[in-house]
Amino acid sequence: MATTDLIGAQTRADHAVAAATAPLPPKAAEALARLETAFLPLDVVRAVTQYEMAAFRYDQLIVRPASSLSPAEFDAIRLSQETMTRAFMVLAEAGQTSLLAPLEVATSYRYAAAHCQELAKAADFDGCLAAQDEMRMCRCQLEQAGRLDLIGGAS
Template identity: 55%
Template sequence: MTIAPETLTAPLSPAAADALRSLELRVTALRYRDAAEHCRAASAAADFDGCLAAQDEMAMCRCQLEQAGRLDLIGVAA
């Protein structure tokens, strides 16, 4: 089996890998803030299942940011 040359890619440079990781963390922070807003809206509408789902998303995002040492992206002091 042969691989078409246009499907081969070079590894990312360290700078590109750092930029990609930074972007991933910022997207995670955005998901956290969106989930927090959804939780507030669901709570106001007495949608407890929706609020719990949003809290699960917030917890997952917080764990990812904590592991990366970037809780500052969601306003939490380290």
């Protein structure tokens, strides 16, 4: 459908509406994410869940000094890496590796939070502010994706 603006040039009304569309509110984004997940094949959903859980365990263990890890924890690191590899292969075959993007953002958030704590202990408050900016950016991205659960946020 074409319309005429005040100067007389024709414009498409549906194009003008699309340009003015706002981003989805967080609750709507979460609902959309759940709906999209509901239509994914079960093996893809399982692979994402397995990858997220293995990555979380890996992140927990890898930050600790190697001298403090037990043999079972070394095995857990290896098993986490193997699980992430298998899950990534399933997602790659399905063409769904983009489903891991929120997890990467959550990992960046956790690293920024840990870095901020270190900087605060060292009284580097300017550096801490930069880390907090990174954390805010990551939180906004996760909120838009409806995945605040990855950083322990309310959903």
